[in-house]
Amino acid sequence: xxxxxxxxxxxxxxxxxxxxxxxxxxxxxxxxxxxxxxxxxxxxxxxxxxxxxxxxxxxxxxxxxxxxxxxxxxxxxxxxxxxxxxxxxxxxxxxxxxxxxxxxxxxxxxxxxxxxxxxxxxxxxxxxxxxxxxxxxxxxxxxxxxxxxxxxxxxxxxxxxxxxxxxxxxxxxxxxxxxxxxxxxxxxxxxxxxxxxxxxxxxxxxxxxxxxxxxxxxxxxxxxxxxxxxxxxxxxxxxxxxxxxxxxxxxxxxxxxxxxxxxxxxxxxxxxxxxxxxxxxxxxxxxxxxxxxxxxxxxxxxxxxxxxxxxxxxxxxxxxxxxxxxxxxxxxxxxxx
Amino acid sequence: xxxxxxxxxxxxxxxxxxxxxxxxxxxxxxxxxxxxxxxxxxxxxxxxxxxxxxxxxxxxxxxxxxxxxxxxxxxxxxxxxxxxxxxxxxxxxxxxxxxxxxxxxxxxxxxxxxxxxxxxxxxxxxxxxxxxxxxxxxxxxxxxxxxxxxxxxxxxxxxxxxxxxxxxxxxxxxxxxxxxxxxxxxxxxxxxxxxxxxxxxxxxxxxxxxxxxxxxxxxxxxxxxxxxxxxxxxxxxxxxxxxxxxxxxxxxxxxxxxxxxxxxxxxxxxxxxxxxxxxxxxxxxxxxxxxxxxxxxxxxxxxxxxxxxxxxxxxxxxxxxxxxxxxxxxxxxxxxxxxxxxxxxxxxxxxxxxxxxxxxxxxxxxxxxxxxxxxxxxxxxxxxxxxxxxxxxxxxxxxxxxxxxxxxxxxxxxxxxxxxxxxxxxxxxxxxxxxxxxxxxxxxxxxxxxxxxxxxxxxxxxxxxxxxxxxxxxxxxxxxx
Numbered sequence: 001x002x003x004x005x006x007x008x009x010x011x012x013x014x015x016x017x018x019x020x021x022x023x024x025x026x027x028x029x030x031x032x033x034x035x036x037x038x039x040x041x042x043x044x045x046x047x048x049x050x051x052x053x054x055x056x057x058x059x060x061x062x063x064x065x066x067x068x069x070x071x072x073x074x075x076x077x078x079x080x081x082x083x084x085x086x087x088x089x090x091x092x093x094x095x096x097x098x099x100x101x102x103x104x105x106x107x108x109x110x111x112x113x114x115x116x117x118x119x120x121x122x123x124x125x126x127x128x129x130x131x132x133x134x135x136x137x138x139x140x141x142x143x144x145x146x147x148x149x150x151x152x153x154x155x156x157x158x159x160x161x162x163x164x165x166x167x168x169x170x171x172x173x174x175x176x177x178x179x180x181x182x183x184x185x186x187x188x189x190x191x192x193x194x195x196x197x198x199x200x201x202x203x204x205x206x207x208x209x210x211x212x213x214x215x216x217x218x219x220x221x222x223x224x225x226x227x228x229x230x231x232x233x234x235x236x237x238x239x240x241x242x243x244x245x246x247x248x249x250x251x252x253x254x255x256x257x258x259x260x261x262x263x264x265x266x267x268x269x270x271x272x273x274x275x276x277x278x279x280x281x282x283x284x285x286x287x288x289x290x291x292x293x294x295x296x297x298x299x300x301x302x303x304x305x306x307x308x309x310x311x312x313x314x315x316x317x318x319x320x321x322x323x324x325x326x327x328x329x330x331x332x333x334x335x336x337x
Numbered sequence: 338x339x340x341x342x343x344x345x346x347x348x349x350x351x352x353x354x355x356x357x358x359x360x361x362x363x364x365x366x367x368x369x370x371x372x373x374x375x376x377x378x379x380x381x382x383x384x385x386x387x388x389x390x391x392x393x394x395x396x397x398x399x400x401x402x403x404x405x406x407x408x409x410x411x412x413x414x415x416x417x418x419x420x421x422x423x424x425x426x427x428x429x430x431x432x433x434x435x436x437x438x439x440x441x442x443x444x445x446x447x448x449x450x451x452x453x454x455x456x457x458x459x460x461x462x463x464x465x466x467x468x469x470x471x472x473x474x475x476x477x478x479x480x481x482x483x484x485x486x487x488x489x490x491x492x493x494x495x496x497x498x499x500x501x502x503x504x505x506x507x508x509x510x511x512x513x514x515x516x517x518x519x520x521x522x523x524x525x526x527x528x529x530x531x532x533x534x535x536x537x538x539x540x541x542x543x544x545x546x547x548x549x550x551x552x553x554x555x556x557x558x559x560x561x562x563x564x565x566x567x568x569x570x571x572x573x574x575x576x577x578x579x580x581x582x583x584x585x586x587x588x589x590x591x592x593x594x595x596x597x598x599x600x601x602x603x604x605x606x607x608x609x610x611x612x613x614x615x616x617x618x619x620x621x622x623x624x625x626x627x628x629x630x631x632x633x634x635x636x637x638x639x640x641x642x643x644x645x646x647x648x649x650x651x652x653x654x655x656x657x658x659x660x661x662x663x664x665x666x667x668x669x670x671x672x673x674x675x676x677x678x679x680x681x682x683x684x685x686x687x688x689x690x691x692x693x694x695x696x697x698x699x700x701x702x703x704x705x706x707x708x709x710x711x712x713x714x715x716x717x718x719x720x721x722x723x724x725x726x727x728x729x730x731x732x733x734x735x736x737x738x739x740x741x742x743x744x745x746x747x748x749x750x751x752x753x754x755x756x757x758x759x760x761x762x763x764x765x766x767x768x769x770x771x772x773x774x775x776x777x778x779x780x781x782x783x784x785x786x787x788x789x790x791x792x793x794x795x796x797x798x799x800x801x802x803x804x805x806x807x808x809x810x811x812x813x814x815x816x817x818x
Contacts, residue, residue: 049401
């Protein structure tokens with residue numbers, strides 16, 4: 001049973017970082033994950049596509065500075081075809097998952113390729129479509145094994161340790177799980193994507209609870225893709241196909257829901273300023289036109305400020321929530337109030 | 338002589354129906370439809386049900402670039418998934434039909450989202466009343482921008498859409514005047530898209546910057562609509578677009594024009610559309626059949642097709658293999674036989690590209706007139722592409738559908754010895770009850786004999802079966818539907 005409390009957590013829109021960069025350069029194209037390094041730099045996994053490009057791990061910060069690009073499209077060591085997730089270990093090494101190549105690639109803190117591991121299959125220590133990564137409190141790596149419907153735990157070097165879950169809809173079972181998050185208290189949160197719920201486990205993998213049913217109301221989800229959990233235990237859920245983020249306290253009491261409010265980022269504004277015809281035409285642009293559709297995906301497709309496929313979340317200084325959108329090639333910054 | 342099932346249903350007739358109203362069928366699908374009888378099979382085709390063998394959420398998650406808002410090859414591939422895997426092939430076939438008649442191109446529009454929304458509209462309205470379909474088409478953002486209706490203003494009309502709805506979409510040349518075009522265009526003034534100046538500039542500049550494409554939204558601007566009196570096709574009034582469409586739909590020329598298009602696509606290759614004003618229909622009785630159904634059923638396209646499919650004209654032996662497969666029919670039909678698209682993959686690009694090489698780029702028709710079809714599909718280059726694609730696809734014995742064919746033939750011959758005639762007949766049957774001429778069959782039998790002993794339980798036998806399948810899909814008959 002969940003109820004709304006009297007002291008709700010709210011989120012206020014602050015900023016947008018991003019720019020559609022299909023041909024490469026500053027910005028992102030079809031980004032799928034982001035992670036904040038210990039020094040505050042923000043790494044965005046820009047998956048790109050097979051036709052134009054825009055592939056790589058793009059590095060920025062909360063002030064819109066632009067730094068570097070790591071990796072890119074390819075099958076050679078250090079490259080990716082269909083990257084899905086990135087995460088830092090305690091030494092700022094980067095771990096990147098690729099669901100097409102079925103491998104975990106490691107870069108050191110200086111961004112140099114170190115190694116990769118992974119074997120496609122369904123046995124212990126094998127995976128089929130790694131889609132989410134998180135380090136547990138012991139420094140071992142949790143890998144969401146999408147098409148095998150389970151979570152596996154490995155040493156950072158790829159040594160198999162254990163597995164959580166199997167295909168199904170019961171407690172502790174999964175249906176195409178996507179993102180995984182380890183909360184500050186060590187509990188594990190899994191976006192149980194096609195079961196339209198979030199499941200919570202102890203550090204040891206014991207089932208705690210599940211939250212959510214299918215739908216568009218409060219406490220309901222449609223294909224949730226990822227979570228973030230702050231130091232107070234508040235839970236932020238990327239409600240992917242509902243095109244929103246829902247927020248709960250640690251007891252799953254609903255707090256708030258946000259639909260997106262993206263404005264021109266610094267990079268986007270520079271582009272508009274440099275293109276006089278588009279600048280003039282945009283001056284009469286109504287970002288919220290009257291629509292004749294209700295499906296959230298369609299609404300987002302026609303409404304630039306709204307989240308479009310909000311795929312991943314990250315907390316910055318535990319005060320700001322970064323919401324990454326695959327469809328709009330950007331992340332929005334929201335602040336807890 | 339026709340092949341019959343245990344229930345007495347003419348399997349060849351069911352196969353004919355599924356080639357025309359779908360993309361062909363595997364042996365199992367044929368049996369399933371045949372068990373319903375011909376009328377039951379028709380009911381199944383017309384009652385669409387759930388099409389999603391490969392749900393869209395899986396594509397959006399696992400191949401985001403092939404989702405619906407991307408660039409041309411990716412959006413075409415998105416539709417290709419749907420056609421290659423759908424459980425309701427007639428729905429895709431009718432969408433493909435209207436894509437050909439109401440030819441709209443991503444080449445100009447740049448973004449794929451609005452193109453795929455148009456295709457979805459064809460799925461939803463394509464078998465309903467032609468009136469509703471034309472209203473949806475006139476409000477469709479892709480069509481509005483494709484034919485510049487956003488530039489059609491009450492004080493300065495743009496005749497592009499007004500002309501094409503009469504010439505290419507509904508009536509055909511010779512059934513209206515230049516003044517009718519002007520009056521029709523006046524009726525559609527104010528039918529535009531939201532944020533038109535910004536969307537137009539972005540399209541012209543071919544840019545997804547700053548935040549990806551924003552899908553277009555239909556908008557009616559009453560201030561820009563010419564509400565004055567108009568005289569159109571002999572009727573006078575303060576017509577808006579809906580009124581004009583009603584006048585178009587009740588005109589006999591419209592019923593004839595639509596019927597001829599349906600005949601050209603579902604019955605037999607007709608003359609190319611530009612010749613229609615000068616050539617009588619090849620089969621006036623078939624056209625009349627559909628025209629009668631059109632007027633008796635509130636301009637229903639579904640009723641026209643039902644009347645055709647139930648007629649002896651459609652069922653006759655002469656109708657079978659009377660059309661040349663379009664590239665999409667060839668590619669999708671072959672993919673559905675071979676299987677292997679249970680999951681979104683980057684392999685789909687090859688199928689989309691193959692259609693392109695054969696002359697039918699999905700979502701990018703050659704002009705507003707669409708593809709002519711018929712003999713235009715065949716050239717030296719396209720023939721090589723067609724044969725290479727078909728034989729390459731069925732040549733992969735690891736594909737689920739091909740493996741099922743090998744297993745099926747093996748089960749029929751448990752002792753492991755298949756003679757040449759049986760091998761040919763089995764392969765033809767498993768490829769969807771394909772019928773071939775005597776000369777082709779003789780050639781296939783000679784080839785089978787040259788293979789020596791054929792034991793389908795072995796790798797060698799499987800390879801020989803696959804070789805036979807490759808030879809069959811390279812034959813003339815496989816190019817026809």
